[in-house]
Amino acid sequence: MEMNSKEILxxxxxxxxxxxxxxxxxxxxxxxxxxxxxELIAVIGRNGxxxxxxxxxxxxxxxxxxxxxxxxxxxxxDYTRIELAQKVGYISTEIVKVSNMRVYDLVALGRFPHTxxxxxxxxxxxxxxxxxxxxxxxxxxxxxxISELSxxxxxxxxxxRILAQDTGIMIMDEPTAFLDIASKYEILHLMHQLSxxxxxxxxxxxxxxQMAISQADKIWLILENELIEGAxxxxxxxxxxxxxxxxxxxxxxxxxxTFSFRSExxxxxxxxxxxxxxxxTEKAINRAGFKVSKEKTLPFIILPTTNHSPWKLxxxxxxxxxxxxxxxxxxxxxxxxxxx
Amino acid sequence: xxxxxxxxxxxxxxxxxxxxxxxxCLFLLLILFLILDIFLGSVNIKPSxxxxxxxxxxxxxxxxxxxxxxxxxxxxxxxxxxALSLSGLQMQTVFRNPMxxxxxxxxSSGASLGVAFVILxxxxxxxxxxxxxxxxxxxxxxxxxxxxxxxxxxxxxSSKVKDIxxxxxxxxxxxxxxSAVVTIMQYFSNETLLKAYVIWTMGSLGNLTxxxxxxxxxxxxxxxxxxxxxxxxxxxxxLGENYAGSIGLNVRFARAVIFICTSxxxxxxxxxxxPIGFIGIAVPHIVRILFKTSxxxxxxxxxxxxxxxxxxxxxxxxxxxxxETVLPINAVTSLIGIPVxxxxxxxxxxxxxxx
Numbered sequence: 001m002e003m004n005s006k007e008i009l010x011x012x013x014x015x016x017x018x019x020x021x022x023x024x025x026x027x028x029x030x031x032x033x034x035x036x037x038x039e040l041i042a043v044i045g046r047n048g049x050x051x052x053x054x055x056x057x058x059x060x061x062x063x064x065x066x067x068x069x070x071x072x073x074x075x076x077x078d079y080t081r082i083e084l085a086q087k088v089g090y091i092s093t094e095i096v097k098v099s100n101m102r103v104y105d106l107v108a109l110g111r112f113p114h115t116x117x118x119x120x121x122x123x124x125x126x127x128x129x130x131x132x133x134x135x136x137x138x139x140x141x142x143x144x145x146i147s148e149l150s151x152x153x154x155x156x157x158x159x160x161r162i163l164a165q166d167t168g169i170m171i172m173d174e175p176t177a178f179l180d181i182a183s184k185y186e187i188l189h190l191m192h193q194l195s196x197x198x199x200x201x202x203x204x205x206x207x208x209x210q211m212a213i214s215q216a217d218k219i220w221l222i223l224e225n226e227l228i229e230g231a232x233x234x235x236x237x238x239x240x241x242x243x244x245x246x247x248x249x250x251x252x253x254x255x256x257x258t259f260s261f262r263s264e265x266x267x268x269x270x271x272x273x274x275x276x277x278x279x280x281t282e283k284a285i286n287r288a289g290f291k292v293s294k295e296k297t298l299p300f301i302i303l304p305t306t307n308h309s310p311w312k313l314x315x316x317x318x319x320x321x322x323x324x325x326x327x328x329x330x331x332x333x334x335x336x337x338x339x340x
Numbered sequence: 341x342x343x344x345x346x347x348x349x350x351x352x353x354x355x356x357x358x359x360x361x362x363x364x365c366l367f368l369l370l371i372l373f374l375i376l377d378i379f380l381g382s383v384n385i386k387p388s389x390x391x392x393x394x395x396x397x398x399x400x401x402x403x404x405x406x407x408x409x410x411x412x413x414x415x416x417x418x419x420x421x422x423a424l425s426l427s428g429l430q431m432q433t434v435f436r437n438p439m440x441x442x443x444x445x446x447x448s449s450g451a452s453l454g455v456a457f458v459i460l461x462x463x464x465x466x467x468x469x470x471x472x473x474x475x476x477x478x479x480x481x482x483x484x485x486x487x488x489x490x491x492x493x494x495x496x497x498s499s500k501v502k503d504i505x506x507x508x509x510x511x512x513x514x515x516x517x518x519s520a521v522v523t524i525m526q527y528f529s530n531e532t533l534l535k536a537y538v539i540w541t542m543g544s545l546g547n548l549t550x551x552x553x554x555x556x557x558x559x560x561x562x563x564x565x566x567x568x569x570x571x572x573x574x575x576x577x578x579l580g581e582n583y584a585g586s587i588g589l590n591v592r593f594a595r596a597v598i599f600i601c602t603s604x605x606x607x608x609x610x611x612x613x614x615p616i617g618f619i620g621i622a623v624p625h626i627v628r629i630l631f632k633t634s635x636x637x638x639x640x641x642x643x644x645x646x647x648x649x650x651x652x653x654x655x656x657x658x659x660x661x662x663x664e665t666v667l668p669i670n671a672v673t674s675l676i677g678i679p680v681x682x683x684x685x686x687x688x689x690x691x692x693x694x695x
Contacts, residue, residue: 085588100634109579118572
């Protein structure tokens with residue numbers, strides 16, 4: 001195999017799971033994957049498929065059942081614990097709750113693989129810690145207790161800790177779970193910034209497929225029988241995301257990367273009009289279980305032309321006017337179920 | 341932003357200064373209690389005569405009391421306080437359980453079982469007072485083994501069961517089970533041995549021979565040195581095993597070191613002074629409240645000073661200055677420790693997720 005000089009991590013026929021010998025319980029077939037310098041990689045897969053186990057194995061917290069993991073072209077087995085901790089940082093889903101621990105102390109623990117036997121924080125360590133706090137905009141919180149932080153702030157403090165650890169690779173298990181939307185995008189922005197500067201390779205698992213598709217440089221899609229990797233758009237074009245949903249109720253639209261519920265179509269409605277109003281009206285009637293027909297059929301909807309004009313539902317001779325889409329939908333589901 | 345950083349830096353320097361100040365106060369308090377413990381007792385001795393006892397070689401009765409009784413007792417109290425508090429601190433961090441301590445989790449009971457085997461089981465002539473030389477090491481080793489066995493069991497249980505309450509209840513069950521075994525052993529032993537054992541269980545700081553005190557001092561010193569080495573590991577373990585491993589800690593090694601350290605500390609004390617309760621659990625909390633930190637580089641020396649001071653204070657109280665009555669030390673430490681424990685429980689009612 002040709003050595004890729006940009007490659008920071010390579011995973012070859014890795015088998016993950018628990019136990020050993022006869023009691024071996026492999027979660028997935030052998031996996032192959034790779035990561036380059038400065039990439040933001042999203043790990044996607046159903047609940048319980050083994051994302052966390054994979055990430056734990058990559059961090060060296062769990063022994064692989066077989067296969068190889070190499071960081072910087074060196075097998076993970078050839079690293080000492082401390083050496084590995086200088087290369088790979090990890091954030092789990094576990095929430096750290098320690099009373100009387102200040103944010104500074106938490107971040108300082110990131111210096112663990114770099115400090116002496118008693119863990120003395122020297123001047124250089126101190127500067128690195130302050131820098132990590134600054135990069136995560138947590139400087140102001142340095143002397144706060146971690147028990148006083150919000151979920152988003154705590155996650156930023158954890159990221160500051162991993163920055164202080166000064167590793168080229170950051171592995172994060174669902175870093176945005178439990179966060180409100182604002183904190184979620186703040187964390188994501190931070191991750192994007194860190195990987196974008198080319199200094200950090202970030203591998204994170206997530207359940208937010210749309211976020212992963214829009215932000216990640218690469219996706220590791222874990223399915224029952226294989227791991228598929230590639231740019232999100234490549235996977236989209238190949239229709240790989242469809243494999244995530246075996247259920248017949250949810251549908252992934254490869255055209256725009258959104259999901260919709262697969263429901264029986266109640267009928268088709270023609271829309272007359274253009275623009276913003278058309279976009280949202282289409283969404284609304286899709287949700288109500290109707291398609292937009294290309295030919296003019298009955299009933300059809302005339303979209304408002306100004307902000308003050310109403311939606312008009314034309315059903316034969318009858319024309320009904322609605323002030324809002326909400327009212328229109330209420331009527332549409334009643335009228336057409338009768339007429340079709 | 342820059343001013344904010346600078347402000348934080350000054351805060352940090354201030355908190356460093358504050359910690360140093362608390363250390364100095366604690367140290368002075370320790371010295372004060374040490375002196376008081378030697379000066380006060382059931383026999384009224386004038387301060388001038390106490391000082392005289394140290395420097396003159398006049399063999400008065402006072403000198404015997406001071407040098408043969410009060411001084412060894414004070415040193416024992418100091419050592420016991422340090423050992424129990426340190427083992428409590430380490431257990432609380434390793435089990436991530438604010439209610440952990442050598443007494444509550446049954447480590448002291450395990451040590452008692454070891455001692456019971458030696459006193460009640462093997463010999464009909466051994467009593468704690470009659471042990472000399474090598475015999476004391478046998479007693480203390482039996483105690484280590486007993487403490488270690490229970491500690492190991494609790495470690496295995498707590499790796500399977502994450503819930504703090506469950507671990508505590510299992511600790512209580514273990515203690516009760518061990519008491520039952522000891523009771524059976526008592527039933528089959530003769531009267532003199534029984535009396536020796538029962539007196540031992542009441543806990544005492546004053547019955548140690550010089551030889552026993554030496555064994556205690558050597559063991560506890562080893563434990564203290566080991567615990568100083570463990571401060572970095574303990575800091576990492578605060579985050580839980582996964583994070584500790586991910587920042588480069590060999591979790592198994594760390595657990596083994598702390599396991600050995602705790603067994604030595606709690607086991608040695610129990611071997612010679614009996615099970616002494618609530619110091620190990622209460623002192624670390626007092627130190628955390630005082631220093632407002634989770635950093636073991638500060639908590640360990642803080643606990644050493646505070647543990648010594650609290651135990652000396654308990655000893656002073658147990659002698660009821662001016663009267664001839666001496667209270668059992670266990671009763672005094674319980675009365676001091678239990679309010680602290682209750683306060684910790686009430687302060688964070690969901691104490692299962694933080695400590």
